[in-house]
Amino acid sequence: DVKVTQSSRYLVKRTGEKVFLECVQDMDHENMFWYRQDPGLGLRLIYFSYDVKMKEKGDIPEGYSVSREKKERFSLILESASTNQTSMYLCASSFARTGGPDTQYFGPGTRLTVL
Amino acid sequence: GDSVTQMEGPVTLSEEAFLTINCTYTATGYPSLFWYVQYPGEGLQLLLKATKADDKGSNKGFEATYRKETTSFHLEKGSVQVSDSAVYFCAYSQGGSEKLVFGKGTKLTVNP
Numbered sequence: 001d002v003k004v005t006q007s008s009r010y011l012v013k014r015t016g017e018k019v020f021l022e023c024v025q026d027m028d029h030e031n032m033f034w035y036r037q038d039p040g041l042g043l044r045l046i047y048f049s050y051d052v053k054m055k056e057k058g059d060i061p062e063g064y065s066v067s068r069e070k071k072e073r074f075s076l077i078l079e080s081a082s083t084n085q086t087s088m089y090l091c092a093s094s095f096a097r098t099g100g101p102d103t104q105y106f107g108p109g110t111r112l113t114v115l
Numbered sequence: 116g117d118s119v120t121q122m123e124g125p126v127t128l129s130e131e132a133f134l135t136i137n138c139t140y141t142a143t144g145y146p147s148l149f150w151y152v153q154y155p156g157e158g159l160q161l162l163l164k165a166t167k168a169d170d171k172g173s174n175k176g177f178e179a180t181y182r183k184e185t186t187s188f189h190l191e192k193g194s195v196q197v198s199d200s201a202v203y204f205c206a207y208s209q210g211g212s213e214k215l216v217f218g219k220g221t222k223l224t225v226n227p
Binding site for chain 2 (some may be wrong): 004031033040041042043044045048050058090092094096098101102103104105106107108109
């Protein structure tokens with residue numbers, strides 16, 4: 001069974017803290033994604049990785065960085081958390097194939113609150 | 116720029132009612148189109164998809180037809196159940212890209 005796991009379901013941090021959100025997939029997918037989900041705004045892509053050590057900025061990368069040292073793991077890093085980064089963070093993964101996107105499989109999400 | 120627009124929610128229906136959630140896109144060429152569903156407390160999961168004009172995607176009683184002439188991909192179900200209560204997202208991918216662009220989501224509540 002396909003599985004994408006995220007390290008925490010709920011996280012509370014203070015302004016200025018460095019925050020790590022971890023995502024692991026067990027499907028040998030090449031592609032991994034980080035989104036944030038906010039009411040009225042839907043899902044917005046933060047970063048995308050198409051291979052180990054490869055990354056591409058999404059629509060809202062400011063204030064975030066990512067790391068992909070192993071194929072199965074994709075980390076989202078908030079270098080200095082701010083209150084406007086309070087949100088639901090969703091990780092997803094998919095196979096890479098030519099001719100169009102494959103199904104993205106999502107983790108359950110991490111609800112981050114920055115105080 | 117390219118975007119996807121879906122009807123605003125929330126939508127509240129009684130069990131066995133007919134459901135339509137509208138979705139239109141603005142993109143050149145022939146994007147692939149998707150509907151994802153998010154049940155309470157879970158991540159998103161693919162509901163159905165269509166990759167070329169006139170394709171019909173279907174799953175769990177839901178259907179959507181890729182209409183190139185109207186740039187639409189409306190989601191329909193003939194008889195909803197309480198278990199269909201969720202948030203539904205329309206999405207598209209342009210030009211073979213691995214990335215998806217999502218609509219804002221439509222929350223559906225089905226009452227018994």
